[in-house]
Amino acid sequence: MEKIFDKKHKDFAEKISKNIGLEEWYDWKWQLKNSIRDIDTFEEVIGIKFHEDEKAELQEAADVFPLSITPYYASLIDVKNFREDPIFKQSFVGVEELITENFEMADPLAEDKDSPVPGLTHRYPDRILFYISHACAVYCRHCTRKRKVGDTDSIPSKKQIEKGLDYIRNNPQIRDVLLSGGDPLLLPDDYLDWILTELWSIPHIEVIRIGTRVPVVLPYRITDELVNMLKKHHPLWINTHFNHIKEITKSSKNALRKLADVGIPLGNQSVLLRGVNDCPNVIKKLNQKLAANRVRPYYLFQCDLSEGLSHFRTSVRKGVEIIESLIGHTSGFAVPRYVVDAPGGGGKIPVMPNYVISWGTDRVILRNYEGVITTYKEPEHQDDCSKDCTGCERGLAEEGEEHDLVGIEKLLFNSADDTISLVPQGTERIDKRDNNG
Template sequence: MIYDKEQKEIASRMDNKSKLTNWKDWKWQLRHAIRSMEKFEQLTGIKFDDKERVNLRKTFDKFPLSITPYYLSLIDKKNYKNDPVFKQAFGGIEELTTLQSELEDPLSEDKDSPVEGITHRYPDRVLFHVSNICAMYCRHCTRKRKVGDIDSVPSKDQLNQGIEYIKNTPQVRDVLLSGGDPLMLTDEKLDWLLSEISQIPHVEIIRIGTRVPVVLPYRITDKLISILKKYQPLWINTHFNHPNEITTSSKEALAMLADGGFPLGNQSVLLADVNDCPRIMKTLLHKLIQNRVRPYYLYQCDLSEGLSHFRTPIGKGIEIMESLIGHTSGFARPTYVIDAPGGGGKIPVMPNYIISWSTNKVILRNYEGVITTYKEPDSYEARVCDRDCDICTLDLNLNEDSEMEAVGIEKLLSDHDDTISLVPEHNDRLHRRGENE
């Protein structure tokens, strides 16, 4: 096995019972997770002054610390205060600053939970919280309210509640396992859970959202791969935020997953002073696709408590997208989204490329600033759709498809519904009319 200098140095500072040969044992990594400031100082040689120590204790009392030895080894100890790995793994007093706009549950996941463990926000898919355990406590976590939860491992009875909900909700075709980190479940429990969900007839795909390839790549074992391969189609989303996180070990983990036949995606969070730079982001995306991981989302940082120091203006995200569109391959670009506070879901935010339009022309600009004209068809006979598919003349094959009732803007655009506007509740103008009671 090959170990780098930082790994050897940290291993040498572990207790006498620990040996470097255990380094790639993921359970050893978890047993030796760094959970105190004192242990962090011992292993890294970094020393905090008295004021910093007081502030850090206050922070860790509210938001606990947990870092795997592997991820700790990635920190640049000579420049740790500017290091992107340090900033994601280690806390600071700024986390105790809670703005009025920040919320404990900013995405209203608990309110959109019909049964324990399930968040059902979109029509055809659910998020299944199967664990609150993570290999590491990321300082930018949107679910910081659950970090360190002592009741963090749902029992089979609790998980069965979620499974029963999915069974009894036939419109659910896509199940996303989340947490915490689903891959922190034991192999046996994960095998059982995937088996139960995959047997539900209307579930077409299962997804797993995980950060273990980033912070604990040794969790990706041959045994785990053999279990996951039984439940195709299985999609896996990772969570790399910076190029420094893509190491030899993480590349090996990603290769095992890709060779196992799993489509891989990545969800990054835009973080101030970590990756809010077009050059850093492009480097990350290029490294991802070199390792067969397709960039999926770039998230605007959520309005969770204590994250104000991580948030950037939305304009920074737009600037980064401007640096990507036209400047790199289309499949190397993520979709920049804001996960709407209050449970509104993911809203794509993009630079504006339509400058103007008329009845027969659309004026567009490209990434270079070139302005061009797209000529609309002179004669287009609109096809009225009343959703009576049995008499439709289009070549449709809906044997394996299902019709969903249109909602939102789709409803306004449809021909089968007479709705002409969407009106917020308690609209004063309609209340005066007596139409919005």
């Protein structure tokens, strides 16, 4: 790749390490070794000075939620307007993190409660989240797993990973494994290669995904050696985490190009963050630029209810407004799905603008992004799929076993039992029925 080490970068780098050259700067291990982990170093490297009272408060927050920023990512901060800079807000500790609302939780998504073995979350029927790394290149201030950052007790051992692999082997309904952490791509190449090889030795695994932020905060980690190892393990998907267009640089684009060139499908999961990207134009430009670099916008997450994140959260209304500004206004594949990851482990709930205005006996009334209202005539025939999978003649009967029906799907399938309602437990009306019986 084209390596540019101009005077600006050299001056910045030499505040961290004297006589640094181009090769050191582009060495991802040098970047990690020289990460900014304290406020004094941040002040010196960035060239700013906090008031002593503010600095003391910042240190209190850093004692609770540690600080770590790669020199590369720190170099993207606009020093002249750093307090409003989206890179600064995402990576540098804030006094607001000490504010914990009564509705905030250490584990808002109940990942630990849905963990049949340590380091593995099994929430959805056919897929699991596999926590294989504790390390992150940058400690994102909006992280939903802030409870684990800097916690040495949360480091998954090889023995723990082997237990997770055994769980996957013993549960044939699992077809999709998402490797997460921390950041899986901070593991040594050979160790990650071993994990991927073990997963592919399990007959019922069809897809492996990796969630990583290194193309954003440490793009030099995407080395030729790493890419050559990953391409042995297709079908492999990678989801990364760009939140702002400032994060798309020559270096990050080069990292994305390397991954895409070996046939790895790339997706992006952004988090909606107040003061960072809670603007329709910012999100639209970000997603357009991602698409131009062969990255499909996948999710736009509402900020989770993790401890100390109240200053980052926007209203759900703002998220719907942003999606409204994307649909029809840019390419369909540049529109992510806006979701709220339900507190308590309910999973991802899509929240989208409503384009169905009304529904009649034989037609649907719809509106488009411009406000045009139109009619779609429903077909008169009634031979759509009956949802009765027993003896299916459409070529799917022999594809696999039927799965247990839950939720709305249970009411839709004719092959389900006689259930006609989904009734929450503890309702007064039903309790009366039970008592009367």
